[in-house]
Amino acid sequence: MSDASTQQQVVLTCAQPTGKLHLGNYLGAVRNWTRYLDGYECYFGIVDLHAITVPYVPADLRRDTMECIAQYIACGIDPDKANIFVQSHIIGHTELAWILSCLCPLGQLERMTQFKDKSAKARSEDNQAFIGSGLLQYPVLMAADILLYNADIVPVGEDQKQHLELTRDLAQKFNFTYSETFKVPDLFIPKTGARIMSLQNPTKKMSKSDENQTSTLYITDDEKTIRKKIGSAVTDSDSGPGCVRASDDKPGVTNLLGILGVATGKSVEELEKEFAEASYKDFKDAVADAVAKMLAPVREKYEAVVADKKYLTEVIKRGDDAAQKRAFKMLGKVQRKAGFVAR
Structure with missing residues (x-):
């Protein structure tokens, strides 16, 4: 010693x-x-x-x-x-x-x-x-x-x-x-x-006890489940060019930008520019791609270890x-x- x-x-x-x-x-x-x-x-x-x-x-x-x-x-x-x-x-x-x-x-x-x-x-x-x-x-x-x-x-x-x-x-x-x-x-x-919020109520933190389980992304979710949950995530009615931006009046989009930022290592400002002309569907697809890629090795390791x-x-x-x-x-x-x- x-x-x-x-x-x-x-x-x-x-x-x-x-x-x-x-x-x-x-x-x-x-x-x-x-x-x-x-x-x-x-x-x-x-x-x-x-x-x-x-x-x-x-x-x-x-x-x-x-x-x-x-x-x-x-x-x-x-x-x-x-x-x-x-x-x-x-x-x-x-x-x-x-x-x-x-x-x-x-x-x-x-x-x-x-x-x-x-x-x-x-x-x-x-x-x-x-x-x-x-x-x-x-x-x-x-x-x-x-x-x-x-x-x-x-x-x-x-x-x-x-x-x-x-x-x-x-x-x-x-x-x-x-x-x-x-x-x-x-x-x-x-x-x-980034503070990760509920996908269905982005004014609340993401929680495993949420009654609506589409609100919560688990590290063991497969790609299909991730895409379904992110695809149904709350955004807002402003869906034209420039709709993908972080602001207090867009908590759902802000939350997804934060998730994408952590998953890709990019800043929110970089992502706002990257998706300046994107639709919500294209943006959500990109978020789902990044999250699925980030969590795939975690899920695979978990399945091997838990067995x-x-x-x-x-x-x-x-x-x-x-x-x-x-x-x-x-x-x-x-x-x-x-x-x-x-x-």
Whole structure:
């Protein structure tokens, strides 16, 4: 082991196994994670414990966990350069979450936007809806996920900013209460370029939970499906020359220009000039061509990896072993400082 001054920085990011990744997940998050594979010690967690805070089917959770790992590998997360682990396999996440929960004010959790939104949505659908306390404690478990690895860099989406602020608060509170232990993680929200919106309602982000599935492009969609979804994407009634341009009053076209820009590496300004005389049909055909070309190798890699259960099991085993080794070091330190008798 090299001395601290030459050790690699640790990158940690986690995601729930909630089905197929869509284009926004790929372009806005997973593809960006690959930049850390060289020069950093990387941990990518599949946080299945978080997935059970709402009603779920156990068989679906097991399948989705394996498929999520296969999708990450297909998107460029190389298991030889990163540790892909399953949260429920690692001793330490729930233990640290309990210790942190004893330091976390109840009111701070009740003010969390995600808790308020999800519980309100459940009650609006059913007045007698069961709201488990796990939904309230979700941010504390997320804080434990991060602090257990003492990560230097924690890439998160804008919607997780409030949870990261709680993580910082709990790290500081533990350090103040028991002595310096945790690194206080910095908020790190990567710039992702184009923000991928729904194809049918371009004022909303693309989402896997959208009831209208023609709104969402998945990384596993075949070319025929991609063409059908993009062909039916919302534009507007202005269909003459110059109709392909980005503006606030053309959110559908702006969204498609952003998607095409990311897929081709061209700027929106370049694309506006290129399609200045094009019809919406020709423009959409070009978007579909570019997206299909970009996602074809991802889909093919996914299909090969997800079919190889032995390989996936080996990937998980290697990632779990590395994650557990790091987690035990921090958990032992935390337990000692909290006053627990050594095992």
